[in-house]
Amino acid sequence: MTSAPSDTSTAAAASIDRPAVKDSLLQVRGLVKTYFNGERDLTVLRDVDLDVAAGDSCAIVGPSGSGKTTLLGLCAGLDDPTAGTVAWRGQVLAALSQDQRAALRNRHMGFVFQNFQLLPTLTALENVMIPLELRGERNGRGRAAEILEVVGLGERLGHYPAQLSGGEQQRVALARAFVHRPGLLLADEPTGNLDAETSDPIVDMLFGLNREHGTALVLVTHDHALASRAARVITMRGGRVVGVSGGPADADTAAAALASPVAREA
Numbered sequence: 397m398t399s400a401p402s403d404t405s406t407a408a409a410a411s412i413d414r415p416a417v418k419d420s421l422l423q424v425r426g427l428v429k430t431y432f433n434g435e436r437d438l439t440v441l442r443d444v445d446l447d448v449a450a451g452d453s454c455a456i457v458g459p460s461g462s463g464k465t466t467l468l469g470l471c472a473g474l475d476d477p478t479a480g481t482v483a484w485r486g487q488v489l490a491a492l493s494q495d496q497r498a499a500l501r502n503r504h505m506g507f508v509f510q511n512f513q514l515l516p517t518l519t520a521l522e523n524v525m526i527p528l529e530l531r532g533e534r535n536g537r538g539r540a541a542e543i544l545e546v547v548g549l550g551e552r553l554g555h556y557p558a559q560l561s562g563g564e565q566q567r568v569a570l571a572r573a574f575v576h577r578p579g580l581l582l583a584d585e586p587t588g589n590l591d592a593e594t595s596d597p598i599v600d601m602l603f604g605l606n607r608e609h610g611t612a613l614v615l616v617t618h619d620h621a622l623a624s625r626a627a628r629v630i631t632m633r634g635g636r637v638v639g640v641s642g643g644p645a646d647a648d649t650a651a652a653a654l655a656s657p658v659a660r661e662a
């Protein structure tokens with residue numbers, strides 16, 4: 397693996413201004429994403445701003461196709477924006493190599509994909525162990541088993557993804573996303589495949605992580621019960637942020653919310 401992101405002079409040169417908000421983790425400015433498909437360009441994100449501070453919780457809601465998954469992927473540096481910047485603690489992600497971004501993600505972020513993306517040839521336990529193994533941590537097996545127990549899959553450690561239901565796969569993906577206690581958890585429809593009985597304890601767990609470990613949450617969801625528990629709800633439509641609502645818990649996150657204006661007119 398390559399050196400830490402902050403060691404690179406190119407990356408340092410590309411750093412944007414110090415975040416205005418104390419303990420800002422993620423700073424998104426003027427984000428635009430256009431897909432170039434042959435003759436017709438498709439712009440799916442238009443001038444999106446977003447601030448996420450340590451301990452923040454933020455739900456992103458909006459109709460299908462409004463750009464929620466695209467925004468989440470860009471926040472994690474999984475793809476490059478067409479214009480605008482995403483910065484992690486002032487460090488612009490686009491200035492980092494793929495390896496540096498992967499290292500940053502492994503150190504600081506957990507990501508739950510809308511389609512889970514579990515590795516089919518690994519068991520549930522082995523999938524959850526991946527982030528710990530990437531960090532070279534010992535005792536990964538014990539930690540991974542513990543967290544699978546927490547999400548109610550203690551009896552499924554040796555199952556392969558194909559031997560798990562959709563909801564069970566989702567819970568493995570969640571366990572994998574927070575087994576290494578990231579500072580920021582980005583989750584795309586984390587309760588999308590779960591019934592109320594299964595989703596309630598998972599949602600409690602997510603907000604428990606937020607409360608007890610200060611894990612910042614950015615949750616894309618169609619689930620109003622889940623969105624209502626977040627400090628902020630960001631509504632997207634047609635690739636724009638069209639609304640920010642909710643009561644941030646403290647002055648710092650209030651400042652973050654104010655620094656994240658609703659979308660300007662087209």
Ligand SMILES: Nc1ncnc2c1ncn2[C@@H]1O[C@H](COP(=O)(O)OP(=O)(O)OP(=O)(O)O)[C@@H](O)[C@H]1O
Nearest residue numbers: 431433438440458459460461462463464465466467
């Ligand atoms: N690789 C791609 N190439 C071209 N268009 C894409 C690509 N990925 C996404 N899109 C388009 O971008 C738009 C936004 O997609 P995105 O997945 O972000 O929506 P979403 O808000 O997450 O929707 P949903 O609620 O259905 O998951 C969609 O119209 C989609 O067709």
Ligand SMILES: [Mg+2]
Nearest residue numbers: 464465510584
């Ligand atoms: Mg989506």
